Amino acid sequence: MSVALLLVDHGSKHDDANRMLEDVAELLRQRRPGLVIQTAHMELAAPDIAQGFAQCVRAGATEVVVHPYMLAAGRHAAQDIPRLVAEAARAFPKVAYRVTEPLGVHGKLAELVLERAGL
Helix, strand or coil: CCEEEEEEECCCCCHHHHHHHHHHHHHHHHHCCCCEEEEEECCCCCCEHHHHHHHHHHCCCCEEEEEECCCCCCHHHHHHHHHHHHHHHCCCCCCEEEECCCCCCCHHHHHHHHHHHCC
16 A cells, blocks of 8 residues: 555645745655655645545555644634535545644644743
């Protein structure tokens, strides 16, 4: 089974904001060479979730793990993204998929906040 990771954020009208997700994906690729990692935006920018899911499949994925790159399990992470992923997956009935929890509360995020605050 070939697994791909699809990072999904909200999406923005600002290209710089959208490029940040690709920067995160590149950091992950450096840490996990060989793992297929694609990005998608829930709305407002391309690629959308259907396009990102299809890119994972074209890269050989038989399973797509979708990670909402968001802090909280609000409506987008809990409802909208899973719905859009399920819609995208219908085009690939032989490909398994799952949607993870968003970033949430984690000690490493606390470390990052302190680092960014210079404390």
